[in-house]
Structure formats: C-alpha cells, structure tokens
C-alpha cells in the first residue's frame with residue numbers, strides 16, 4: 001500500500017478503471033497522512049474507524065494501511081460523490097491495495113451519520129472529518145462524530161486553516177471531554193511580514209483588533225503557526241449539562 005501512496009504523490013495523477021488519467025487534487029499531504037497513520041498504528045485499541053470525504057482515497061489508504069493485519073479492524077467511508085466527481089478512483093485504490101475490511105456509504109454525511117448513530121453510539125475508535133468544509137456542515141459532521149466516538153477515541157479534522165473549520169474546532173476544543181492530542185501545522189505568513197504588521201498596529205491592544213479585524217487576517221498577524229490538521233482525544237464522557245456554554249462564542 002505504501003507503494004501506491006508513493007506513486008500517487010510522485011506522479012500527482014490518478015487513473016480510473018477505464019485508464020483515463022486525472023490530476024491528483026483535494027488530497028491530504030504526506031505529513032497529514034503520516035499523522036493519521038501514526039496515531040492508528042501506535043494505538044492497538046483502534047479497530048473501528050470512520051472517514052467523511054474520500055475523494056481519490058489518500059486518507060483512506062493511510063488509515064487502512066495502519067489498520068492492516070489487525071484482527072476485527074473495519075473502516076467506514078462516507079462519500080456521496082465517489083462514483084461521480086471522483087470516478088470511483090478512491091475505492092479502486094483500496095482494492096488495488098487488497099483492502100477488504102472497508103465499507104463505502106454513497107450518501108451525504110448529513111443523511112449517513114444520523115443513520116450510523118442509530119446503531120453505533122460510542123462505538124468508533126477513530127473518526128476523520130474531511131467532507132464539505134462549510135461551517136454548518138463541519139459542525140454537523142463533528143456533532144455526530146462526537147456521539148459516535150468512544151472515550152479514549154480520536155477525532156481528526158482536516159483543513160483547519162479554513163476559518164469555517166477552525167471555528168468549529170475552536171468550539172469543540174473547549175468541550176471538557178476533549179484535549180488537543182496532535183496536529184500538523186505550517187508557519188503561515190513570513191515572520192518579517194508579521195513583525196511589520198504587529199509594529200504598525202501596536203498602539204491599539206490586541207483584544208481590540210480581535211474584534212475589528214477580519215478573522216483570517218487577525219490569525220495571520222497574531223498567530224505564529226497555522227494548524228492544518230488537528231487530532232482531538234476524547235478523554236471523558238461528554239456530560240455537558242443543558243446550560244453548558246462557552247462565552248467566547
């Protein structure tokens with residue numbers, strides 16, 4: 001399976017069942033893939049995994065290669081457009097890697113996740129969210145993921161640099177039942193650009209800028225790293241009361 005992954009990154013192309021070639025796009029990169037792989041590989045308690053958003057199958061390949069050979073392992077994939085937009089290539093890659101312990105649900109996550117929850121509350125060990133990246137959709141995916149995940153399990157979320165996704169992640173990070181476990185980040189704006197920007201705006205306190213600057217711009221200026229993929233660990237049952245809230249939101 002490692003060979004397939006290497007080949008995909010090297011050629012930056014994918015081939016469908018009819019031999020037609022397409023550019024590799026939308027996929028997680030090596031560091032992000034290795035993060036998913038490492039966490040699953042190192043925790044032998046991870047057997048039941050779930051992924052929202054398969055595309056050309058890079059994340060599926062990393063997750064399944066970490067699970068391979070583990071008795072009882074099973075991977076569930078939700079992707080409504082696998083056989084249309086993505087030409088069935090993600091599933092083809094898993095088949096080529098001789099993975100037979102997965103199931104693809106060809107439906108939008110807003111329909112598939114509530115159905116899964118009906119029979120799988122707190123049964124998943126690892127969930128990766130990389131579907132539709134709007135705020136409301138990510139929130140919905142994470143809401144169901146939280147209910148599907150057992151204590152001790154991991155919730156991984158991609159594209160945290162999108163402000164829509166970041167807002168959801170910031171909210172979930174404030175739940176008492178989650179702790180930040182690991183992440184992949186990049187350095188963001190060049191340090192000298194940040195220094196100049198910070199010097200120019202220094203007469204006004206940072207908390208005022210937080211209110212008036214566009215969210216993205218604020219983070220570009222004040223943050224030293226941009227998180228791209230984050231993994232939260234569920235460390236307790238989610239026992240928030242009906243009146244739990246976070247004043248920051």
Ligand SMILES: C[S@@+](CC[C@H](N)C(=O)[O-])C[C@H]1O[C@@H](n2cnc3c(N)ncnc32)[C@H](O)[C@@H]1O
Nearest residue numbers: 027028053054055058059081108109130131132
């Ligand atoms: C960024 S791509 C996923 C990339 C993939 N994880 C990888 O590493 O190669 C986003 C995926 O979300 C899927 N998607 C779009 N809308 C969705 C929805 N409503 N429910 C679930 N998946 C959705 C798309 O079909 C696409 O495969």
